[in-house]
Amino acid sequence: MKTNTSVNLAAIPSQPSAVEQSPLQLGSRLVPAKIGRTNGTSVTVWIQCPTWCTEDHVDEPVRDVEDLAHYSATAGVSVYSFTNAGAVHELFAGIQSDPTASDARLRGAHISIEDRGGNDYAQLTPEMAEHLADELIGFASELRHLARIAQQANEVTKGRAA
Known part of the structure; x- marks a missing residue:
């Protein structure tokens, strides 16, 4: 026994290709x-x-x-103390994006700065990150200046002890 199983193709709605739905x-x-x-x-x-x-x-x-969510590799800096074991302060920075966040700023690529414990996050726009980088460059320069002063002070102290 043969049955007629023809399908009315016009009744099936056409489906756009994946490329048409969401281009890369x-x-x-x-x-x-x-x-x-x-x-x-x-x-x-x-x-x-x-x-x-x-x-x-x-x-x-x-x-x-x-x-x-999307995460980049992170960059970090650790501060060690000669009176403590291990790092005392640590900061990490990376790019993040949460495509379904209610806040449009979090949906876009942004920089996240976190502390060692990972409990406190600062979310920065690229412009904010550029400003922070400028401040950190200034801080690094001042830190180098302080190191030189401390080094000179130690040399003077050693000279007196001799």
Whole structure:
């Protein structure tokens, strides 16, 4: 027995291609991301990821696609003391972006400065980061000046003790 299974193709709405739906933005690439509650129920999807992002979105899965965020490698500075073991102060800076944040400034690429404990974050626009960099250059210059004064003072003290 033969049945007629013809389909009216005109009744099926046409689907735009993936390229038509979301063209790849300049400065991004397609990468896999793991989404789901557990490894057993998670799925791998392809997302646009900024070229500066170093996050492994498969190795660091998130529960919901809205939880995806992008992070660059970080730069850091540590301050050690001759009276304490380990670093006393540490600051780290990197680029971040949270594509689904309610604050548009957090959706865009911005610089995040965090302290050693990772509890306090300062979110900076690129302009704010440039201003901070200028201040840190000035601070570094003043720190070098203080080091030279301390070195000279120690040499004078050593000369008196001899």
